[in-house]
Structures are given as C-alpha cells and as structure tokens.
Amino acid sequence: MGVATRCLLLELLDVSVSDLLTSGTQGGRPQQGHSMWLVQHCARDILEALAFLHREGYVHADLKPRNILWSADDECFKLIDFGLSFKEGNQDVKYIQTDGYRAPEAELQNSLAQAGVEVEGDSGCTSAVDMWGLGIILLEMFSGMKLKETVRSQKWKENSASIVDHLFASNSVVCPAIPVYHLRDLIKSMLLNNPKQRCSAETALLSPLFSIPFAPHIEDLVLLPTPVLRLLNLIDDSHLHNEEEYEEILEDMKEECQKYGSVVSLLIPKENPGKGQVFVEYANSSDSKEAQRLLTGRTFDGKLVVATFYPLSAYKRDMKSYSDGLTSSRSMSPSSRSSPPAAQINGVLQWLSESPDLYPIERPWCCLKAAIHKSHATNVKNLEQICQEVRNPPNSVPSW
C-alpha cells in the first residue's frame, strides 16, 4: 500500500535487421544481400529518425543491425536502444558505438580514453558517427556480407571507396536494369573518414535513391510481417467468372481465415493486379502472423497454400479501387486504421499499381525458397513452381 511503482511500456517490435541478415544464410552458402526495396526502405526510415534526432542535437551513438527493428503494425523500421546516446557537444559517454560500426573518430577517442589520455575542448564526437554506422549497415544489407573484418583491414583504411565499388560491382544478383549507383554513392558519402565531410541525415534524404520506386521482392513479403496476408495458389481463374462460385469461395475463405484471428476485410480480385489471390486484413499483425504460420504448407481443396504478407498501404489502395467499382469485393466491416504517410510510400504504390504483380526481379529465387522453407512450408517442389511463375510472369518488363 502506498508504494509507488513505475513501469515503462515499450512497443513490441518484430524482426531486427540482424535477423534479416542471418535469414539468408543457409547451409554455409554465402548470402546474397537484400533487395533494393528493403535496403531503400530501411535507409529512408532510419535517416528520417536520425534527421529528427540530430536536429534536436542528440547523437544515437550505437547504430548496428541489432538496434533496427521492423514494426509490423506501422510497416517501417525503427531505431531502438538509446543507452549510449548523448547531447552533441556534451559527450558524457566515454566509449561509444559497437565494433564493426564505429566511426574512425570514435575509434580514436575510445583508444585515447583507454590509454588514459585526457582530451580537452570540443573534441567530442558528433552526429556524423551515426552516419558512419548506418553506412556500414546499408553496405552489409546490400552485399549480404559481414564487414567487421573488412573495416578493420589496412586496405579499408587506405581506400574504403574502392572496396565499396568492388562490393557493388560484384553483386551479380542485382539485375543490370536496377540503378544501384545511387545507393553506392550515398553509402560512400556516409563513409568518408573526415566527419566534417560526411553527409548529414538531412542531405542523405535528398539522394535520388529515394525517388526510385522499387518493388518488394516476394522474399521481403515473407520476412516482414504486416497485418495483411496474401494467399497464393488457391483459386483458379475459372472460378472467378462464375458469380455463384465466386461468392461461395468468398464465404469459404472468410470462414477459414477467421479461425486464425479477427478478420477485418477480405478481397479476391477478379482482375489484375492480384487476380485470384486472396487478401486478408487482420485486426493486427499478431493475428496475421499466427495465420501465416498456420496456413503456410496447408492444403486447401488439394492445393498447397503459399502465404505471404502484403503492405497494408498497398492493400488499402487496392480495396479502394475495387470498391470504386472496378470489380466486386466484400468488406466485412469498415476499417478505421489510418494509412501511413503518403509521401513515404507513394513511389512504391505507383510502381505496384503499374505491375500485374510484384515483380521479384532482383534475386534468384533460391533465396526465396530458403525463406519459404523456413516459414514451415512442406512441399518445396510445388513452391518452386509457384515462385518460378511469380518470378517470370508473362510480359514482365520492369518499368524504369
């Protein structure tokens, strides 16, 4: 009685960038880096967080893959762990950043502190240390390689730019049509040895990289949960044209999907985009995650279900276009969820709206196989076939 208790409630977040980086490593095969969509998404979200933080005069001082987490309900990456953060110009933390992600000036400061050398004046680290850390993270995401040893090498210290060039030139899985050089140049400007020359978060956000509408790879849609589930391989086109059959399928699907969580709405487009796919919006991502886990690998009417997530924002747009009269769909109850900031996703939406489906053009599907395998699918052979179809849709011409 009368004892005051305080507690901190923190948002429950999902997979970390560190989890994502290790998810592609299977049976010792070298990993192949993430899709441009994923790298761009992460870069933008974290740069926005840093721009805010730096504007307020704070330095995060511990950027690393473990400290960047995916928020399934907000569909963005979030920066966590402010344990080493400090106010710029007033650095009260001696040792900052983590091995492998530490800026050269922080490295120097750490070793001076270790040697017991007192440093006077404004020799503290600045927000530029965060830019360095993010630069390394993005390079790891793109290359799929751990760079801890690389950044320790003499070669890196002498000419890091040529190593970055090499990593970009040797990433053979990236389709030649994809303009990756904007990412390369951005990373290089984050990894300049002189902190005064390094680009700021504000400037980085102006990079042309962020105006390219990349599409998510199907693997991204398996790895990053959202409240919307997309079921593939369930419905034959022939069923879509018989109104009675269509209604029956809707009812069946609704009943089945409601077993796993609270369904807000359900959509089965009769035309592209997404023809014959089942989109299920759950009340929240814990419901959709449970549904994805339980539905993947199950058979429905003799067919093996493939369940991926789908961006809620893109789903909302699809829903709207269908309810505007394109074709019939059924909403079980109006959703009150507010959509994410439009500007942030507009590019991707634009791209999606022009695509018959999400073109997974960036990566060989063996990575996807590993991802789907990991998500408890049972029959890989069948999946291979589906993925092959998704990867090479007829008339697939990327639109840039």
Ligand SMILES: *[C@@H]1O[C@H](CO)[C@@H](O)[C@H](O)[C@H]1NC(C)=O
């Ligand atoms: C998700 O929604 C379901 C159904 O509305 C609810 O029972 C559950 O508590 C929610 N979970 C979270 C984590 O909000």
